[in-house]
Amino acid sequence: VTPLLESSGLGVRFTTRTGKVAVALDDVDVEVRPGEILALVGESGSGKTTLARTLVGLQRPTSGEVLFDGRPLSYSSKSLRKLRSEVQMVLQDAVGSLNPKQTVYESVAEGIRLHKRVASDPAGRTEAELVAAALSEAGLRPPERLFLRYPHELSGGQMQRVLIAGALALRPRLLVADEPVSSLDASIRGEILALLLGLRESLGLGIIVVTHDLGLAWNIADRIAVMYLGRVVECGSTEEVLESPRHPYTRALLSVVPEIEQLTPVVLTGEVPDPTRIPSGCRFHPRCPAYADGTAGAAGIAEKCRTAPLPVVTAGGDHRVACHLAATPES
Ligand code: SF4
Numbered sequence: 001v002t003p004l005l006e007s008s009g010l011g012v013r014f015t016t017r018t019g020k021v022a023v024a025l026d027d028v029d030v031e032v033r034p035g036e037i038l039a040l041v042g043e044s045g046s047g048k049t050t051l052a053r054t055l056v057g058l059q060r061p062t063s064g065e066v067l068f069d070g071r072p073l074s075y076s077s078k079s080l081r082k083l084r085s086e087v088q089m090v091l092q093d094a095v096g097s098l099n100p101k102q103t104v105y106e107s108v109a110e111g112i113r114l115h116k117r118v119a120s121d122p123a124g125r126t127e128a129e130l131v132a133a134a135l136s137e138a139g140l141r142p143p144e145r146l147f148l149r150y151p152h153e154l155s156g157g158q159m160q161r162v163l164i165a166g167a168l169a170l171r172p173r174l175l176v177a178d179e180p181v182s183s184l185d186a187s188i189r190g191e192i193l194a195l196l197l198g199l200r201e202s203l204g205l206g207i208i209v210v211t212h213d214l215g216l217a218w219n220i221a222d223r224i225a226v227m228y229l230g231r232v233v234e235c236g237s238t239e240e241v242l243e244s245p246r247h248p249y250t251r252a253l254l255s256v257v258p259e260i261e262q263l264t265p266v267v268l269t270g271e272v273p274d275p276t277r278i279p280s281g282c283r284f285h286p287r288c289p290a291y292a293d294g295t296a297g298a299a300g301i302a303e304k305c306r307t308a309p310l311p312v313v314t315a316g317g318d319h320r321v322a323c324h325l326a327a328t329p330e331s
Contacts, residue, residue: 001033001034002069003031003032003033003070004032004033004034004068004069004173004206005031005032005055005066005067005068005206005208006029006030006031006032006066007028007029007030007031007051007054007061007064007065007066007067008029008064009027009028009029009065010025010027010028010029010051010061010063010064010065010066011023011025011026011027011061011062011063012024012050012061012062012230013062013063014062016276021276022275022276023275023278024047024050024275025047025050025051025054025061025230025231026230026231026278027064027231028047028051028064028231028232029232030051030055030232030235032174032206032207032208034173034204035204035205035206036200036206036207036222036223037197037200037207037208037209037220037222037223038206038208038221038222038223038224038225039208039209039210039216039220039221039223039224039225039238040052040208040210040211040225040227041211041213041214041224041225041253042212042226042228043212043228043253043271044212044272045229046227046228046230046272047227047229047275048210048227049178049210050230051227052089052176052178052210053089054066055176055208056083056087056089056174056176057075057080057083058089060075068083068086081115085115085170085172086172086173086174087173087174087175088170088172088174088175088176089167089175089176089177089178090163090167090175090176090177090178091163091178092178092179092180092183092210093183094156094159094160094163094183095151095156095159095183097163098151098162098163099151100151100152101150102151103149103150104135104146104147104148104149104150104154105128105131105146105147105148107162108131108134108162108165108166108169109127109131109169110166111167111169111170112127112130112131112170113127115170117130117169117170117171118130130169131143131147131165131169132144133169134165134166134168134169135161135162135165137165137168137199137202137203138162138164138165138168138195139191140158140161140162140165146158146162155188156183156184156185156188157184157185157188157191157192160181160184160188160192161192161195164177164199168199168203172205173205174205174206174208175196175199175205175206175207175208176207176208176210177196177207177208177209178210179210179211179212180192180196180209181193182212182213189216193216193219197220209221213257214242214250214253214254214257214260215257215258215260217238217242218238218257218259218260219259221238222237222238223235223236223237223238223241223318224236224241224242226241226247226249226250228249228272228283228284229273229275229283229284230275230278230283231283231310231322232320232322233249233250233323234246234247234320234321234322234323235318235319235320236320237317237318237319240317240318240319241319242254242260244315244319246313246315246319246321246326247326248284248289248290248323248325249268249284249288252266252267252289266289268287268289269287270286273286280307281304281306281307281308281309281310282304282305282306282308282310282322282323282324285305285306288305290325291305295325296324296325299325299328300328301324301325301328304324305324305325308324310322310323310324311323311324313326313327
């Protein structure tokens with residue numbers, strides 16, 4: 001199956017105001033297949049949102065390329081406008097993303113007008129019918145009751161659904177949801193996740209979920225890419241990555257997920273370093289529990305962890321890990 005979206009050797013670098021070079025993404029290969037849910041997981045500063053933005057053409061890469069439907073993205077405004085109707089991004093802040101002066105109807109109709117969806121609708125529906133259909137698909141029923149409401153008259157869950165409806169109105173093939181439930185109550189979180197799963201089933205949508213929460217990825221994703229400081233450190237099917245994690249970073253993130261029965265919780269010390277000061281060798285080594293507790297030393301790889309470029313090891317099937325320890329036979 002041709003992936004819906006894929007990247008190869010994707011990199012994003014930029015120069016900061018103080019003249020330093022920051023590496024936001026480095027040599028990233030990922031893919032999303034039609035009808036698949038891929039979770040991009042990592043702490044704040046891992047590069048997951050930059051990757052999502054680069055995959056959907058909102059950020060231009062400085063190296064590598066993105067292919068949509070097997071064709072490289074072109075960054076002309078005409079191509080990007082066409083891509084926008086096929087790939088929609090729902091941002092994490094539902095409150096901030098909706099215009100407080102626009103009714104629900106106007107919010108959803110905006111994209112329909114911009115992309116001339118009425119003229120291209122195969123069933124010949126009116127604008128109001130398309131708005132109603134999108135709200136209904138996003139689980140807001142009966143949709144007409146919400147047409148004239150303003151964002152301040154909606155709950156957090158309803159706002160998130162209106163944003164999703166605005167995206168669905170364009171009939172995208174891929175939806176990117178950035179932290180889709182992080183600002184919602186626990187009771188609503190399950191509803192929004194069920195909605196995303198339902199949309200994948202009913203519309204065959206490919207979905208990228210950007211999240212810091214491995215538990216959420218466990219519940220919703222078919223495949224997971226774990227990111228650290230601009231690189232994918234482990235990726236594979238959800239079962240492969242979460243049932244047999246091979247990277248010490250994935251293991252540490254997993255050890256504090258309450259839904260997943262775990263071994264002793266691993267507390268990561270420090271924070272993701274500044275992207276202008278990428279550590280040498282394995283960029284995770286200053287925080288790596290396996291490096292700190294001597295496991296890497298016992299395996300004879302501590303020097304490599306500090307200095308050597310990382311190998312990407314195939315751990316069976318689709319499962320790939322970027323770690324010297326995972327490359328040793330006894331790991
Ligand atoms: Fe830890 Fe070394 Fe693996 Fe990096 S390469 S994650 S420092 S064991």
